[in-house]
Amino acid sequence: MLSFIVFVDTFSMATVCNGGSRAANTDQRFQLSTSLHGAPGENAGGDGTLCVFIHSSFGLGISGQFYWDYCCWTCLQRESSDQSSILSGAVMGRPEGLARPPLVSTMELSLLALCLFVSTGVSSLPQPVPRVSLSFDDLQASHSFEHYSISDKAMDYRILHMDEDQDRMYVGSKDHVLSMDINNITHGTLKVFWPASPSKIEECQMAGKDPTHGCGNFIRVVQPYNRTHLFMCGSGAYSPVCVFINRGRRPEEQVFHIDSRTESGKGRCSFNPQVNTVSVMLNQELFSGMYIDFMGTDAAIFRSLTKQNAVRTDQHNSKWLSEPNFIDAHLIPDGTDPNDAKLYFFFRERLTDNNGNTKNIHTMVARVCPNDIGGQRSLVNKWTTFLKARMVCSVLEEDGTETHFDELENVFLLETEQPKSLLVFGVFTSTSSVFKGSAVCVYNMADVLTVFNGPFAHREGPNFQWTAFQGRIPYPRPGTCPGGAFTPDIQTTKEFPDDVVTFVRNHPVMFNPIYPVGRRPLVVRTNAEYRYTSVAVDQVMAADGNYQVLFLGTDKGTIQKVIVLPSNHSLQEDLILEELEVFKDQAPVTNLRISSKKQQLYVSSEFGVSQVSLHRCHAYGSACADCCLARDPYCAWDGLSCSRFYPSNKRRSRRQDVMHGNPLTQCRGFNLKAYRNAVEMTQYGVKNNTTFLECLPKSPQASIRWLIHRDNDRRKEVKLSERVLSTEQGLLIRSVQLSDQGLYYCLTTENGFKRTVAKIRLRVLSEAMVSVLMDKQQPWAWASSLHPKALLSAFSPAESMAVQQYCKERKELQKQQQPKQQQPQPPGPLRGDLAKLKPLLDLRKSRNRRNHLPDV
Ligand SMILES: *[C@@H]1O[C@H](CO)[C@@H](O)[C@H](O)[C@H]1NC(C)=O
Ligand SMILES: *[C@@H]1O[C@H](CO)[C@@H](O)[C@H](O)[C@H]1NC(C)=O
Ligand SMILES: *[C@@H]1O[C@H](CO)[C@@H](O)[C@H](O)[C@H]1NC(C)=O
Ligand SMILES: *[C@@H]1O[C@H](CO)[C@@H](O)[C@H](O)[C@H]1NC(C)=O
Ligand SMILES: *[C@@H]1O[C@H](CO)[C@@H](O)[C@H](O)[C@H]1NC(C)=O
Secondary structure (H helix, E strand, O other), X not given: OOOEEEEEOOOOEEEEEEOOEOOOEEXXXXXXXXXXXXXXXXXXXXXXXXXXXXXXXXXXXXXXXXXXXXXXXXXXXXXXOOHHHOOOOXXXXXXXXXXXXXXXXHHHHHHHHHHHHHHXXXXXXXXXXXXXXXXXXXXXXXXXXXXXXXXXXXXXXXXXXXXXXXXXXXXXXXXXXEEEEOOOOOOOOEEEEOOOOHHHHHHHHHOOOOOOOOOOOEEEEEEEOOOOEEEEEEOOOXXXXXXXXXXXXXXXXXXXXXXXXXXXXXXXXXXXXXXXXXXXXXXXXXXXXXXXXXXXXXXXXXXXXXXXXXXXXXXXXXXXXXXXXXEEEEEEOOOOOHHHOEEEEEEEEEEEOOOOOOEEEEEEEEEEOOOOOOXXXXXXXXXXXXXXXXXXXXXXXXXXXXXXXXXXXXXXXEEEXXXXXXXXXXXXXXXXXXXXXXXXXXXXXXXXXXXXXXXXXXXXXXXXXXXXXXXXXXXXXXXXXXXXXXXXOOOOHHHOOHHHHHHHHHOOEEOOOEOOXXXXXXXXXXXXXXXXXXXXXXXXXXXXXXXXXXXXXXXXXXXXXXEEEOXXXXXXXXXXXXXXXXXXXXXXXXXXEEEOOOOEEEEXXXXXEEEEEOOOHHHHOOOHHHHHHHOOOOEEEOOOOEEEOOOOOOOOOOEOOOOOOOHHHHOOOOOHHHHHOOOEEEEEEEOOOOEEEEOOOOOOOOEXXXXXXXXXXXXXXXXXXXXXXXXXXXXXXXXXXXXXXXXXXXXXXXOXXXXXXXXXXXXXXOHHHHHHHOOOOOOOHHHHHOOHHHHHOXXXXXXXXXXXXXXXXXXHHHHHHOOOOOOOOOOOOOOOOHHHHHHHHHHHHHHHOOOOOOOO
């Protein structure tokens, strides 16, 4: 039985062939067949070399849109003089370190097919493309990634609290709370099982609630309470419950257990786990934004766990809260007096128009003073400092129309040093019938304060327009905290004059909306196949300045690492440096947390928690130009490789250019000329058949040009047509003609930087010769019965020359290599070179995820 591995020249894929029979891969959509045909060359007799013609074809089985064939010659080593075992043994070497030869995977084939599809047909709006995409498997192999889940089931994980001082992170999920080590989330995770009581589960199911997504104890509140205890609440199968958890004084103690009786979670956690709960713990008082009732009609911002009275928003008052969906809550200082710090709740709400019909969604931010204990005569046990304002995230088109992204999904606060400010990053989506998209807007906290210090919104009645309130504003200004810089004499909100309390009750909304910095989004995505769900931001010092690196979670379970560069266009230019598939399953990213200290990002989804390093500089490649073109502020070329950049005066030799990404200035003197050249390869095409010239640019952000150099002619641009197609993976030539012969150059340009990626000499063989070789049933029979000379006479003289030349070159190369290596190695400049195979396959794998198969 013949059995050997052949590296198929034209496509750099390893294919396992079994004695020339049809082999390898069958799939509903793709068929691959590989057949082998031996052709003893002129000088094959003595030294046991046999040249073999490999022919493979595969096509798309849907409706014949696509297929291709490839052929090539390769030379085999004869092992013994016995005719029957003439071709046994590995032919061109086996990749070292691989137990089994790599098989052609359906994925790789489908990827190619898809690329051809896209380039021949459907046109879509250009989307920014990540320079590097890493699949879940790539990440797992990268040593910069960890993943944790309790089981394979969807358990709805949420990162609820991070404690960088203790190196811990607390994660809630269905019936479980986890305490993770932020150094390594797979290492020493502590877990508490806390299900809902059986009677509550039964009641929940009787009430017709979803048994898997509703009738569990979904943990939604984990807050630090004191030095040893956390306070935690869960939905408790539509009957919220809370407990204290003892986590010990120090993480080394490995303490993590429930340490109290269960108390009611009403007013602390929503009944319905699908309805968000947000919370802040301040001085052992819990402030929650949630729905306080089983039916989910009574939304409130509520203070509980307090030695004072509980305080909430005015009940069923849509002026205060109108069907809110709470997104986040933070304590934010206002000036230097700690008593002026306020709690900000970010949420979206559904608004009714004057007729009570059409409902718009707006994003709002509301704030209260944490020391508000309610009014004396009116607003008793209600906030007397509650104010809210609208946050706008929109694109103003040139024709004056405004496209709104109204639905806040996630918030991230970033403190900047120079200039000193607090920035609020918001991820917004739009679900209008016209278009779907998402955007990131960034607000300066100073602008937020200006709006809260500005005019109040006022209207005379339900059918009147909103105007800026013009009348007298009572003192102290509504919304001011008692005991703060402006009200040192007023100790509690019960001392507020009646007119202040009445004013707040009637005018809780600010007139001016809050606009983002520059009045436009930082990042906009429309018509993309994903939407953003979450954001975390890191500030990075690069050689040419300070950069804010955005980590954006998507609804597909991926993370994009994005930087925004200033430009003159109406929208700023954003670059997707990396796209990381941090989960095996596609599910929206629910939370992101970042630790600049640890240089790690933490991500949660329905399926688990992942930890990924903020940078993988080596993934950009080791060449100076590639490192420079990556424009990752975390990375610089250090003379040998692309590595982590630390700003310091000493390391002058480090090359980095985030702003322009120009290798010509950064990498001067580092072998830049080499990029202008590539090793020449020879490839054989069969007349009237299809051939494929592979060219894989280093980056999907590069544009590709093909040039051809024919004998006795200048280098010319290859004329693309129905017959000659440029694809993302290379040039597809259908029905190859003799006039296609020549030397092909694949040139890429990325950010103005040009290089030659492939240089392929195409030779065309006639069909007549191929047909001689096509004996599928008994591929080797003729080889043993025919005299080599007789066989060669079937070829045209030019073809015989080509075959012999090819075999000769390979023999030469093999001879040169033999002293160094014992095993026969794939010789010299050949497509399918072993060293190139692995990175190519890896690249394909990582790209594959971006290209999904069309549903048929
Ligand atoms: C995390 O811990 C696991 C298990 O102990 C270990 O295999 C892995 O290498 C660690 N990862 C890192 C980044 O230290
Ligand atoms: C923290 O609070 C818990 C619950 O009230 C209590 O049992 C524990 O003693 C407190 N620990 C400290 C150090 O105060
Ligand atoms: C932006 O415009 C200014 C002047 O209009 C020009 O000097 C600058 O080079 C432009 N910058 C970019 C990135 O195009
Ligand atoms: C190749 O195709 C052309 C036209 O399609 C045909 O005229 C020619 O005979 C074919 N050549 C061979 C060798 O089959
Ligand atoms: C290409 O060659 C294969 C094998 O000889 C043959 O089956 C196929 O029909 C050819 N395709 C074209 C377009 O001639």
